[in-house]
Amino acid sequence: MTEPLWELTAERAIGLIGGGELSAEELTAAFADRAGNDPWAAFLAIDREGALERARRIDAATERPPLAGVPIGIKDVLSTRDLVTTAGSRILEGFRPVYTATCVERVEEAGAVVLGKTNMDEFAMGSSTENSGYGPSRNPWDPDRVPGGSSGGSAACVAARQVPWSLGSDTGGSIRQPAALCGIVGMKPTYGAVSRYGLIAFASSLDQVGPLARTVRDTALLLSHIVGHDPMDSTSLEWREPIVLPDAERVDGLRVGYVEELMGEGVQVGVRTSVRAALDRIEDLGGTLTPVSLPNTEHGLATYYLIAPAECSANLARFDAIRFGAAPPEAGGLVEQYERARGEGFGREVKRRIMLGTFALSSGYYDAYYGQAQRVRTLIVRDFARAFEQVDILASPTSPTVAFPLGERTDDPYSMYLADVCTIPVSLAGLPAISIPCGLSEGLPVGLQLTGPAFSENRLLDVAHALEAAIGFDERPEGLR
Amino acid sequence: MSARQSYEPVIGVEIHVQLATATKMFCGCELSFGDPANTHTCPVCLGHPGALPVTNARAVELAILAGHALGCTIAPRSTFHRKNYFYPDLPKAYQISQYDEPVCLGGEFVALTPGGELRVGITRAHLEEDAAKLVHAGPGGRRAGAESSIVDFNRGGTPLLEIVTEPDLHSAEDAVTFFKQLRLTLRQLGVSDCNMEEGSMRADANVSVRPVGSQELGVKTELKNMNSFRFLERAMEAEIDRQIAILEGGGKVTQDTLHYDPDSGTLHPLRSKEEAHDYRYLPEPDLVPVVPDPAWVDRLRAALPELPVDRRRRWMAELGITFEDAEVLSESAELATYFEDLAARVDPKAAANWVRGELRAQLRERDEEPWESRATPERLAGLLELLDARTINVPAAKEVLAELIERGGDAVAIVEAKGLGQITDESELDELVARLIADNPEQAQQLRDGKEKVLGFFVGQAMKATEGRADPKRVGELVRDRAGV
Numbered sequence: 001m002t003e004p005l006w007e008l009t010a011e012r013a014i015g016l017i018g019g020g021e022l023s024a025e026e027l028t029a030a031f032a033d034r035a036g037n038d039p040w041a042a043f044l045a046i047d048r049e050g051a052l053e054r055a056r057r058i059d060a061a062t063e064r065p066p067l068a069g070v071p072i073g074i075k076d077v078l079s080t081r082d083l084v085t086t087a088g089s090r091i092l093e094g095f096r097p098v099y100t101a102t103c104v105e106r107v108e109e110a111g112a113v114v115l116g117k118t119n120m121d122e123f124a125m126g127s128s129t130e131n132s133g134y135g136p137s138r139n140p141w142d143p144d145r146v147p148g149g150s151s152g153g154s155a156a157c158v159a160a161r162q163v164p165w166s167l168g169s170d171t172g173g174s175i176r177q178p179a180a181l182c183g184i185v186g187m188k189p190t191y192g193a194v195s196r197y198g199l200i201a202f203a204s205s206l207d208q209v210g211p212l213a214r215t216v217r218d219t220a221l222l223l224s225h226i227v228g229h230d231p232m233d234s235t236s237l238e239w240r241e242p243i244v245l246p247d248a249e250r251v252d253g254l255r256v257g258y259v260e261e262l263m264g265e266g267v268q269v270g271v272r273t274s275v276r277a278a279l280d281r282i283e284d285l286g287g288t289l290t291p292v293s294l295p296n297t298e299h300g301l302a303t304y305y306l307i308a309p310a311e312c313s314a315n316l317a318r319f320d321a322i323r324f325g326a327a328p329p330e331a332g333g334l335v336e337q338y339e340r341a342r343g344e345g346f347g348r349e350v351k352r353r354i355m356l357g358t359f360a361l362s363s364g365y366y367d368a369y370y371g372q373a374q375r376v377r378t379l380i381v382r383d384f385a386r387a388f389e390q391v392d393i394l395a396s397p398t399s400p401t402v403a404f405p406l407g408e409r410t411d412d413p414y415s416m417y418l419a420d421v422c423t424i425p426v427s428l429a430g431l432p433a434i435s436i437p438c439g440l441s442e443g444l445p446v447g448l449q450l451t452g453p454a455f456s457e458n459r460l461l462d463v464a465h466a467l468e469a470a471i472g473f474d475e476r477p478e479g480l481r
Numbered sequence: 482m483s484a485r486q487s488y489e490p491v492i493g494v495e496i497h498v499q500l501a502t503a504t505k506m507f508c509g510c511e512l513s514f515g516d517p518a519n520t521h522t523c524p525v526c527l528g529h530p531g532a533l534p535v536t537n538a539r540a541v542e543l544a545i546l547a548g549h550a551l552g553c554t555i556a557p558r559s560t561f562h563r564k565n566y567f568y569p570d571l572p573k574a575y576q577i578s579q580y581d582e583p584v585c586l587g588g589e590f591v592a593l594t595p596g597g598e599l600r601v602g603i604t605r606a607h608l609e610e611d612a613a614k615l616v617h618a619g620p621g622g623r624r625a626g627a628e629s630s631i632v633d634f635n636r637g638g639t640p641l642l643e644i645v646t647e648p649d650l651h652s653a654e655d656a657v658t659f660f661k662q663l664r665l666t667l668r669q670l671g672v673s674d675c676n677m678e679e680g681s682m683r684a685d686a687n688v689s690v691r692p693v694g695s696q697e698l699g700v701k702t703e704l705k706n707m708n709s710f711r712f713l714e715r716a717m718e719a720e721i722d723r724q725i726a727i728l729e730g731g732g733k734v735t736q737d738t739l740h741y742d743p744d745s746g747t748l749h750p751l752r753s754k755e756e757a758h759d760y761r762y763l764p765e766p767d768l769v770p771v772v773p774d775p776a777w778v779d780r781l782r783a784a785l786p787e788l789p790v791d792r793r794r795r796w797m798a799e800l801g802i803t804f805e806d807a808e809v810l811s812e813s814a815e816l817a818t819y820f821e822d823l824a825a826r827v828d829p830k831a832a833a834n835w836v837r838g839e840l841r842a843q844l845r846e847r848d849e850e851p852w853e854s855r856a857t858p859e860r861l862a863g864l865l866e867l868l869d870a871r872t873i874n875v876p877a878a879k880e881v882l883a884e885l886i887e888r889g890g891d892a893v894a895i896v897e898a899k900g901l902g903q904i905t906d907e908s909e910l911d912e913l914v915a916r917l918i919a920d921n922p923e924q925a926q927q928l929r930d931g932k933e934k935v936l937g938f939f940v941g942q943a944m945k946a947t948e949g950r951a952d953p954k955r956v957g958e959l960v961r962d963r964a965g966v
Contacts, residue, residue, distance in 0.1 A: 079531040087530070099524050101531060196767075200530040205766035233533050234769045314563050314763055317574030318528045334569075361565075361761035370763070 005030035024069020028055035035162035042157035046116035065111025073166035079198035091345025101198020118153030127419035145403040148178030165213035173423025176435040180398035180447020191430030192237040195230030203308035246465035257292030257391035270441025278438035306373035313357030398435040398447030493648035498673040499681035506640035507534030518633035526638035528572030548585030583607030602647030613637030653717035716741035800829035826862035855889035864892040
């Protein structure tokens with residue numbers, strides 16, 4: 001039996017299209033069919049006709065673009081012109097932006113075909129996609145479990161082979177954690193690597209766009225097309241060394257530090273076992289292992305939950321349901337209209353964080369909360385700097401647990417926040433990190449997080465690629481085999 | 482001593498000037514005034530989700546220029562904050578503004594007064610963006626009682642420089658003097674057009690009073706909405722009087738923000754609800770710090786032209802012209818240049834008189850400015866030389882000037898062509914005077930009897946006979962001689 005087209009990785013699909021064995025339209029149609037049947041609720045919107053039209057145009061063009069018409073899923077937090085963009089929030093229901101995010105423009109220019117917008121926790125706040133205003137997504141490995149979040153839809157659609165790859169955003173782990181829980185690869189680049197123009201802001205000093213895919217090479221390929229300075233984003237960086245497709249098979253001489261604080265209690269035994277086994281592979285491939293301490297890791301969560309809500313309280317104040325998004329509710333006056341629009345349009349977690357952030361910035365509290373958090377953030381940055389004096393990269397679990405059952409943590413915000421305990425310190429330090437699947441625990445995927453110094457993307461991808469081959473993880477969810 | 486004289490007003494001002502950039506502070510939208518509403522907008526200045534600000538480099542340059550002119554230190558690194566408040570004129574629900582790290586710090590502006598100098602400390606100057614414009618539909622155009630309000634985002638995101646002074650001003654008059662000279666400086670540097678009516682220059686004043694001799698500051702109030710020098714002065718006067726009356730009556734001034742109503746000339750407190758702001762300042766994570774190249778900052782300082790105040794001071798000292806002349810002649814850089822060119826060729830005082838007086842008067846009728854006129858400094862100098870040499874008299878000079886303005890050309894040639902030169906031939910004048918005395922024996926007798934007024938009669942007759950070409954002074958002397966006075 002021939003392999004279905006939707007099993008193709010992007011790299012293989014591009015090869016087949018380049019060899020004339022496959023058209024972009026055929027490929028897009030195959031993925032569109034599969035995305036159209038969406039028991040995982042990975043998508044919020046699918047633009048089948050638009051995608052097919054763009055694929056046809058690529059087929060008809062004299063010069064084939066590098067990404068050759070391979071379909072892509074776009075997290076709904078990224079602005080897409082004329083394609084409804086809600087950031088998972090009811091307050092943006094039906095919102096059609098007037099412009100497209102730079103990173104989406106870049107992948108489209110490179111020849112990727114946007115198939116649809118993926119589900120997410122509202123305004124990227126959450127770790128399970130259960131905070132979506134449009135219902136949760138499900139994990140292709142077990143539909144009763146969460147796919148992680150907030151880029152849960154972007155991870156689920158790749159794991160479920162509805163698209164070969166997707167774009168997500170990561171503020172405290174929102175690419176890496178769902179990638180881990182869905183058994184795929186996800187990368188958060190260095191802060192500033194990818195333009196945030198058109199990324200609906202949650203916490204601007206932490207938000208970063210990145211790729212999710214089934215292989216490290218696809219991840220690298222997608223990343224290579226989105227990095228670089230954008231005049232529309234002052235915080236975006238010049239990218240001098242291009243992202244190259246990794247081909248390393250060994251990691252000779254590589255010094256890997258495993259983060260002691262993230263290998264003990266609080267991390268499930270099965271997760272620890274899988275991660276340890278992956279660390280053994282590093283030694284097999286010629287690397288050395290050293291325990292490394294990041295002493296301020298324990299403060300990561302508290303720091304994050306002051307800085308991110310503070311920034312979000314400002315970022316989300318613009319949503320008034322008047323100038324864009326959902327129709328303004330009937331009300332007696334302007335203030336009542338604002339109150340109803342925001343009261344009904346925002347979900348509980350979003351309101352909780354707006355309240356937290358507003359409080360943390362209030363006169364008389366700023367220094368004790370936001371100011372203190374900024375100071376601790378500096379300590380965390382220093383922890384990493386010190387660690388990278390001893391080792392080349394750091395390794396840890398991506399998530400302390402495997403995918404948890406839907407509904408298990410929705411009434412306990414703190415336990416939900418703990419899902420990002422391994423990823424948050426990296427975000428606070430603005431460093432690049434990649435999560436690759438490294439095994440199963442209780443039949444569910446476990447993610448290994450590799451973190452490097454700023455701009456070490458190529459090295460991280462090389463190491464991840466060598467490890468990926470050595471681990472030999474079968475990333476097909478059992479139900480799809 | 483009146484109550485007024487026993488108190489000293491203490492005034493500090495905050496001035497917002499709209500920077501003369503082509504585009505907005507954080508996006509590429511064109512700056513405009515008077516264009517149809519909401520025609521200069523984009524996702525950035527409309528605060529659309531995902532849009533990001535980018536700092537306008539020209540705005541930074543103009544702020545640095547202004548900083549140099551104000552004697553400020555230019556911060557090697559300055560940053561932006563978000564100032565949060567929820568209002569329909571602010572689409573992001575925060576204003577991007579510099580907060581604890583402004584671009585310009587600690588300077589001094591010296592204004593000239595007829596009696597000397599007025600030194601005003603500059604606390605800081607910082608960059609920020611303007612809010613959009615609210616238009617209230619309904620009677621009076623005020624928010625209260627409006628049937629509806631609409632928002633014009635054309636103004637939203639306009640670059641502003643807010644200049645904050647120390648409380649160094651001690652009268653409304655001084656405040657206005659400072660204000661006018663600051664405005665002149667910023668205009669001549671091209672920092673802002675400072676058009677108060679169009680709102681490109683706005684002032685708030687912090688006013689308090691204290692007993693003369695006291696070093697403590699009284700409770701201050703903040704005055705807003707003063708969009709002309711006249712309103713500014715009146716509002717401050719009214720507030721000083723109000724505070725003194727309160728204190729004289731045994732009361733206490735409360736710290737309020739007051740809105741000046743130019744129609745009634747009175748001040749109204751803004752409702753406290755509108756004032757109870759906690760702006761929750763937050764470092765703006767979407768922008769990188771402003772770190773200007775020090776060499777560039779130095780180049781801007783070195784390239785600074787002579788400032789109007791310095792020019793006035795120099796003119797008064799070196800050219801000997803009056804404060805008033807200097808004030809008028811430095812109103813614009815073009816006029817100042819015109820005057821300097823002229824003053825280098827002829828007596829500066831005469832140059833000042835003619836430029837301020839006859840030249841501007843004649844040009845006003847034609848709606849022309851001196852520097853665009855055919856009457857160039859060189860041509861006008863030629864005319865003033867003829868006058869100085871008494872080749873022509875003042876009425877003739879005015880006629881020549883009109884010709885210069887109309888057609889240009891050379892004063893000497895015009896005088897010749899029109900026959901306007903004074904009669905310099907003594908015998909011709911002497912004959913004329915002799916004839917006049919002979920023809921008017923009665924008046925000649927009166928003159929001999931000591932009626933000095935009659936001298937004017939003879940001069941008038943001589944001017945009439947010569948069609949204005951006689952030198953009236955010389956005619957008078959000759960009449961006296963001939964009449965034997």
